[in-house]
Amino acid sequence: MIFYFTGTGNSLYVAKQLDTELVSIPQVIKGDLHFQADTIGVVCPIYGHEMPSMVKDFLRRAEFQTGYFYLVLTYGMLHGGAAELARDYLQSVGKSADYINTVMLVDNFLPAFDMAEQVKQDKKVEEQLEKIKADLRQRKHWVQKADLKNRMVHKGYLKSVNNQPETIWAAYTVTDSCVGCGICTKVCPAGCIHLEDRRPVHDLKNCQACMACIHACPKLAIQMTISEKNPRARYRNEHISLQEIVSSNNQMK
Ligand SMILES: Cc1cc2nc3c(=O)[nH]c(=O)nc-3n(C[C@H](O)[C@H](O)[C@H](O)COP(=O)(O)O)c2cc1C
Ligand code: SF4
Numbered sequence: 001m002i003f004y005f006t007g008t009g010n011s012l013y014v015a016k017q018l019d020t021e022l023v024s025i026p027q028v029i030k031g032d033l034h035f036q037a038d039t040i041g042v043v044c045p046i047y048g049h050e051m052p053s054m055v056k057d058f059l060r061r062a063e064f065q066t067g068y069f070y071l072v073l074t075y076g077m078l079h080g081g082a083a084e085l086a087r088d089y090l091q092s093v094g095k096s097a098d099y100i101n102t103v104m105l106v107d108n109f110l111p112a113f114d115m116a117e118q119v120k121q122d123k124k125v126e127e128q129l130e131k132i133k134a135d136l137r138q139r140k141h142w143v144q145k146a147d148l149k150n151r152m153v154h155k156g157y158l159k160s161v162n163n164q165p166e167t168i169w170a171a172y173t174v175t176d177s178c179v180g181c182g183i184c185t186k187v188c189p190a191g192c193i194h195l196e197d198r199r200p201v202h203d204l205k206n207c208q209a210c211m212a213c214i215h216a217c218p219k220l221a222i223q224m225t226i227s228e229k230n231p232r233a234r235y236r237n238e239h240i241s242l243q244e245i246v247s248s249n250n251q252m253k
């Protein structure tokens with residue numbers, strides 16, 4: 001059994017490579033959180049080197065009865081010691097994992113990266129996944145270590161955001177290109193968006209900063225209020241369909 005959270009499909013793609021029993025965290029988080037399986041995994045992106053707040057909440061509240069529990073964190077350019085940070089978070093809520101690793105894929109963080117350039121980089125994703133699959137087959141006990149550079153980067157990052165990760169990115173505008181199709185409302189894992197007069201309105205209280213709404217808009221009509229590297233380029237993992245993102249995240253049913 002593998003739980004996942006995804007904005008643009010990277011984490012869903014990784015989850016699909018690791019297990020066949022897939023469970024979307026946004027779809028189960030409001031229900032009974034008791035789970036039992038021989039092996040249980042969780043896959044999610046990192047935002048500012050840490051797991052999305054919904055995933056943290058899920059991990060805090062869920063009860064897992066399993067013989068082997070692992071986390072795989074997807075990231076784009078610098079993990080900042082994400083595995084150790086996830087281990088520390090689990091410890092702080094009285095839990096632990098047998099194995100925590102990271103996988104580098106396309107970085108979907110629009111203020112820093114041009115998606116048209118990111119997709120050209122060969123990050124050797126399949127090789128990384130093969131190593132993780134072998135580790136999981138052996139039920140390896142291991143947490144990826146952070147080197148000094150990654151630790152320093154995370155420290156510097158926390159200082160720069162005044163210890164308030166996530167909220168700083170959650171600010172979007174909608175341009176006149178919007179055609180009122182409603183896709184943005186359906187890809188949001190936190191149910192933050194509704195249409196008023198065929199225009200999306202963001203209620204950012206629970207925003208996860210996943211950027212699914214921005215990346216999925218077919219008209220490029222949602223833009224960040226802070227400057228983007230390339231407002232004309234958007235991203236979805238090449239192996240994942242828009243329908244899969246909607247099925248994973250839609251809260252508007
Ligand atoms: C708000 C935000 C913050 C991010 N922070 C980091 C980061 O600190 N380090 C990094 O390497 N990638 C970062 N990323 C990139 C994502 O972690 C990466 O692209 C991930 O694989 C996306 O997964 P998804 O497609 O399942 O949503 C960030 C992305 C977003 C949207
Ligand atoms: S996905 Fe884009 S075009 Fe469709 S309603 Fe949302 S902002 Fe408008």
Ligand code: SF4
Nearest residue numbers: 188207208210211213
């Ligand atoms: S409003 Fe956009 S960025 Fe925020 S959680 Fe929803 S889809 Fe993600």
